[in-house]
Amino acid sequence: MSTQALTLGPAGTYSHRAARAVADDEEITFTESVTTIIESVADGEYGRGVVPVENSIEGSVTESLDALADHDVAVVREVITPIRHALIAQGEEFSTVASHAQALAQCRSYLEEQYPEVELEAVASTARGVQRAHDDPAVAAIGHPANAEEDDSLVVLAEDIQDRSSNATRFLVVAPETERTEAGSKTSFIVYPNVDYPGLLLELLEPFADRDINLTRVESRPSGERLGDYVFHIDIAAGLYEQRTKDALAVIEEIAADGWVRRLGSYDSETVV
Structure with missing residues (x-):
């Protein structure tokens, strides 16, 4: 069985940040499907999977819930990640904001007030949005401010743009069912x-x-x-x-x-x- 942790990618997502709590970067592998994560752990291909199950604003991640019901795995840890959304771009002029659909929804009020004319583009992850901003100066992204710190071509135009400061996402760390334990709060x-x-x-x-x-x-x-x-x-x-x-x-x-x-x-x- 692999000792690697599987989570949603690419690198730079909030899932990646949560996965770092259970594995080093070199042990983290990415996919774009929650179901694939849980299936891969259930099948013994990975020792750990990190999946989002609930956001304090947008609610439950139904794909995670359904996959947990369909596959026999153990939950061995919970990781809570506060969501700090920043507006990231090459410069102040852009016509599109790209990010994960939930991130766009979590910043709805800010975007409507500050950028009512921009086009909103839903992509597979916040990291994909950051990549779009890196590739195209007409595109801004919503993601963790650290994403801009790791890319010299990008700057943070505004921080903490989420509609609610209490915004957080709950992740579950899943393992093979043989590791299920009765210990925990x-x-x-x-x-x-x-x-x-x-x-x-x-x-x-x-x-x-x-x-x-x-x-x-x-x-x-x-x-x-x-x-x-x-x-x-x-x-x-x-x-x-x-x-x-x-x-x-x-x-x-x-x-x-x-x-x-x-x-x-x-x-x-x-x-x-």
Whole structure:
């Protein structure tokens, strides 16, 4: 099995910055598909994968959630990356701003106020936008200010242009399922009840409330089996090693007896700037 970490690329993305928390640059490989990252870890091709799952402004990354439901991997770490968007270009005259669609959305108010006439171009990543700005003086990019520091042809025209200063993205570090652990302050799991009746969601949540376990995220995604059928992604502020968590999950497994419950694992969280 490779010891390398696989994440979204190219180099210079926020995913790259998150991946640096778990691997050195020479050990990081890039792809442009979240599904490929999780598949490659599940298949044993890579020892670690780093995938975005949630942004504080734009919400969940649904491709990540769906891939986690489709492949058996372990979550071994959480990395929070504050998003610091800068406007980067060769000069002050440009007609297009290129970046990832989420970055454009996260800077919507700034762009509408300061550059209402420019064309917005969605590209595969913030780093792709920076490359566009490097290649074309008529294009500006939105990305981390460090991207300009690493390119002599680019300058930072404005920093911290995101609409909300609290903007941050949550990444999960995935590993082969054999590395799943019960140790950690947070736990992620997925529930597919394969049933539908009034009060089902309440029944899924009550076992945690009854045991004073805080739910940090609950999200439903279509199962793909039939219309109105859902898979539930649940994060809690407790470890699998805790008896209260074991007791709550025992109740959940009874409710989902016709479906399945996948424990992604327990882990700790860190923030990287």
